[in-house]
Amino acid sequence: MNDVSRETPSAPDVARRVFRSERLPLAERYAELLATEGVLRGLIGPREAPRLWDRHLLNCAVLAEAIPHGVEVADVGSGAGLPGLVLAIQRPDLRITLIEPLLRRTTFLSEVVDDLGLDNVEVVRGRAETLHGLRSFDVVTSRAVAPLGRLLEWSMPLVDPHGALIAMKGSSIDAEVEEAAPVLLRLGCGAPTVQTLGEGLLASTTAAVRVAWAEPSRVSWPSVPAAGRRPRGGQDARSKRRNRT
Numbered sequence: 001m002n003d004v005s006r007e008t009p010s011a012p013d014v015a016r017r018v019f020r021s022e023r024l025p026l027a028e029r030y031a032e033l034l035a036t037e038g039v040l041r042g043l044i045g046p047r048e049a050p051r052l053w054d055r056h057l058l059n060c061a062v063l064a065e066a067i068p069h070g071v072e073v074a075d076v077g078s079g080a081g082l083p084g085l086v087l088a089i090q091r092p093d094l095r096i097t098l099i100e101p102l103l104r105r106t107t108f109l110s111e112v113v114d115d116l117g118l119d120n121v122e123v124v125r126g127r128a129e130t131l132h133g134l135r136s137f138d139v140v141t142s143r144a145v146a147p148l149g150r151l152l153e154w155s156m157p158l159v160d161p162h163g164a165l166i167a168m169k170g171s172s173i174d175a176e177v178e179e180a181a182p183v184l185l186r187l188g189c190g191a192p193t194v195q196t197l198g199e200g201l202l203a204s205t206t207a208a209v210r211v212a213w214a215e216p217s218r219v220s221w222p223s224v225p226a227a228g229r230r231p232r233g234g235q236d237a238r239s240k241r242r243n244r245t
């Protein structure tokens with residue numbers, strides 16, 4: 001990626017509490033790329049540039065509070081990398097797959113991954129639905145992608161039997177949970193829980209809804225042929241076909 005020379009808002013003090021000292025320069029470089037290439041390529045609005053840290057990087061970084069150590073995460077509809085790239089920067093223990101259908105965006109995502117030297121990120125170009133039956137993850141995140149009902153349809157088939165969807169949501173969160181009740185029931189999801197993230201850290205906190213399977217033992221995953229498997233930390237492949245019984 002080209003060197004960028006436009007001015008980027010510098011990291012606020014709180015960023016030093018959110019990102020470990022050795023990862024902060026990566027977050028700063030990502031902020032710089034978003035404020036320059038990201039704006040130039042129309043991936044984020046020019047009005048977002050001055051408030052990148054507060055509204056985007058820090059807001060996404062606190063999602064890490066809800067994600068266990070060392071798990072495999074898919075970020076559906078990553079756009080310019082929010083929250084997936086922020087999580088990958090902040091949490092090198094996570095393996096992150098960014099799922100995004102638009103070429104312009106996946107090109108940017110791959111360039112940022114290379115520029116930052118991140119070795120825990122895979123970029124997949126496609127809609128989440130195209131991975132149904134092929135991949136599953138411990139955690140499936142998203143931000144600003146779709147109303148909860150539609151998000152559940154796209155994301156839950158990617159959630160491991162013992163995993164969870166964790167979607168960042170705005171002030172509509174309670175109404176969305178209520179409206180999604182029929183979809184939650186039809187898919188066999190457990191009761192959603194709403195979490196407030198960033199308390200005591202950020203001036204404005206972030207809300208996320210967590211949805212797991214109601215009965216993990218009833219979400220069965222027939223094994224796929226060895227050739228179709230993807231290695232994962234020396235364990236069995238995570239590429240499974242979901243078939244609720």
Ligand SMILES: C[S@@+](CC[C@H](N)C(=O)[O-])C[C@H]1O[C@@H](n2cnc3c(N)ncnc32)[C@H](O)[C@@H]1O
Nearest residue numbers: 076077078079082100101102127128143144145
């Ligand atoms: C409003 S943007 C949000 C991007 C980013 N998550 C953020 O918070 O800035 C929504 C993104 O979801 C992607 N998207 C829409 N439908 C999708 C689907 N079915 N599967 C995966 N991504 C999808 C779009 O291409 C777009 O990049």
